[in-house]
Amino acid sequence: MPKVTIDNITIDVPPGTTILNAARMIGENVPPAMCYYSKLKGSGGKCRVCLVKVTKTSEQNPRGMPKLVASCVTQIADGMVVENITSPEVVEARKGVVELLLINHPLDCPVCDQAGECHLQDLSYEHGAATTRYDFGRRTFNKIDIGPYIQLHMTRCILCYRCVYTADQLTDGRVHGIINRGDAAEISTYIENIIDNDFSGNVIDVCPVGALTDRTFRFKSRVWFTKPMNAHRNCDKCSGKVTLWFQGEEVLRVTGRKDQYGEVEEFICNTCRFETKKKSDWVVEGHRRIDTHSVIAQNHLPYELDVVHPQIEQAQ
């Protein structure tokens, strides 16, 4: 199996593995990922926060790559040497990308339902600057209800395209997409068609920020005050395996089961997510283990995390 060295740690990985997934296998110094989502084909490459430096391309080609590369879409080659946080250039570039991602973000975390489980929040905490140098007006949009269950708050969107891939790959007849261009681009249904599909709710789970939120959960609680429990039910549309978020005995929301990278293990249907919110609808299995880095882990026992086995992308 090809060998790759990331931040001085060497690992053997199957051919076709990306640098990011190799780093996830190592489990240390994993580059952040805002747009890549291993369960969504074609995702990745856009947000540029996972940039790394390849100092040696392969055993055959000892030269490095001229530019930083997106680790989520760059496949390893035998003998490749990669620098992530050991490269000052990478750290600097990542800081730059985070700054650019934030210039038009409202930073309204105190009133955002995603707060506490927001990847942009974590990213800016880890890589962002303490102050902003951007003193122009920020891009804003009106909030749009996309059907009874989902709200789109485009102002917070970082255009990762994950929700578009989700709609493309989980539902037939995608009705939302990216319209307009450049920094005027937005996720939209254009004429605000209602996303009416059994799996539409998954766009909430894949959204790395608070742009797509669950209307049935809005302002019910802060996520760190809720208690995640794995549960299942017999469902004819999906696996029925979910995480229930409790406050006391009340189920405040239902999501897919998210791993330490924030990716759901399996996509779930809207019936499970929105329509079965009584505890009696479910067989509760036990605590959902949450990454101890997350504030959600506060007030809960720090469980050992399940080991994530990154899904290896086959060379196209």
Added chain:
Amino acid sequence: MIETTNITFSPERLAEVQTLLKRYPEGKQKSAILPILHLAQKDFGWISVEVMDYVAELLDIQHIEVYEVATFYTMFHLKPVGKNVLEVCRTGPCMLVGSDNIVKYLEQKLSIQDGETTPDGLFTIKTVECLGACGYGPMMQVGEKYHEFLSEERIDQLLEGFRQNATQP
């Protein structure tokens, strides 16, 4: 302004669409989206949601796929425009030779601002980025035609010409 109540191509146009579709392999008919949007804009004046939906039906693709494309490319007017859209190039090389003054002159002459349409519906001013006429500026495009080496006198003549054309049946 052309009303977009009846969104259907004429039989001749539909034949043209069929010819266009044959240029791309089977199953790749989506490729014809830009040429068809151009035809639609020619016939219907601007690209309304109804027009986009019609194009989606013609191509047998999702409506959103047309919205995504039509809003990406700046040649498509997503709002009603005047009969003559005066698209003035404002990019570097044209600016060096005075495009700013041309825009100002047009705005003053027609009493509208960039992006607006005259009340009689005859003219819309739209500043655009480089049209590939850098050596022949200042310039503007009206319909398919390039008008180059513009001066105030030349603009007067052109506007007069457009007005006369409009009064002819």
Added chain:
Amino acid sequence: MSRLKILTEHIDKPEITGIEGYIKHGGYRAVEKALKKMQPDEVTEEVKKSGLRGRGGAGFPTGMKWSFIFKGNDKPRYLLCNADESEPGTFKDRLLMEKIPHLLIEGMIASSFALGVKTAYIYIRGEYMYILHILQKAIDEAYAKGYLGENILGTTYSLDLHVHPGGGAYICGEETALIESLEGKRGNPRIKPPFPAVEGLWGCPTIVNNVETICKVPFIINEGGETYANIGIGASTGTKLISACGNINKPGVYEIELGVPVEEFIYSDEYCGGIKGGKQLKALVPGGSSVPILPNRLITKTAKGEPRLMSYESLSDGGFPTGSMLGSGGFIVFDEDQCIVRNTWNFSRFYHHESCGQCSPCREGTGWMEKILHRMEYGHGRMEDIDLLWDVQRKIEGNTICPFGDASAWPVAAAIRHFRDEFEWHVLHPAEATRRNYGMGRSAEPIEQVTA
């Protein structure tokens, strides 16, 4: 002296637009020769020998690009002609397509033959719709004469050629964005690899070449790659169309043999004819808006004091600190009355407008640069804006999916590098800056009077 014109020798003859006139002046000989007397690989070999480099801007060797086309599967292969000419300062392909459309068609046939292509497309920017009609007419004529379609000239080779309009997006000049656009999608550049030569249009092996590049192929087939390689200078072989614009006496498109001194190109009557109104030359963007701007003292001579020539190597001599690039040959000349801050703002507005918005540094950064530059130009700049601007462009450059990010960053970087005093003056004299221009400044310290 009369110069060698490979592309434009007959361009002023009105009959050359039609197929009869084109044939009368030696047209379609390359198709006859290639299809009847050569093997496809021999054509590629001649193009390799010619040293022809892509004329769209990057200057990548064309023969080498062709040799990358993947032949290991049964998928159809495609040749796409990039006629999405939209780099500010560049208007050369337009001349070829408008005046001598059959040259492009002949080049497309011969190149398609070399690559084993059965269907080829010319992707032309939508604004050039009137040229699309000219090309369509020429294509129809070529079909009628048997140069296109089934069994061309009685050989076993068949080719279909179509012309396809864009819809107004500079980014579609990037080859993978062009492919996406031709597939009927938004012009978002693809992440490479896979490269188009392996997986391009509809997942099939695809080569994308600029109009001028393709138009060089007939000459190379007729006269041989070596003949072409003997024209020009060093690795800058052959001729190049330069579209000259800005404050010069004779704007227009000129075919030059690579290696002509920049000084001669600007001042001789054969070309630009000097600066309009007898003014001083302040700055030059030699290769389209995205290449670094050069101040007066680095235009006619390199930093080493050698004459600056119109070639890939000489124009880039000194790297970014003191050089620029030949790029697409969009030659923009600035006289002493031009404001560098205003022009930089104008260019950054262009890049802000044209960013596809797919990846974050470019989507967010181009808008930020435009806003800062706008503030400086309109008298609200601050001294720290200059460093901020420098920092923002640095965070875009090299960090994006496609070269557009670099293209938006370079003009800003070069303007600050060479004209920092002018930016400072704008900050220190906001009111005055709105009334008058800075003039020549320190960046253009006097050099000896240059004459034709």
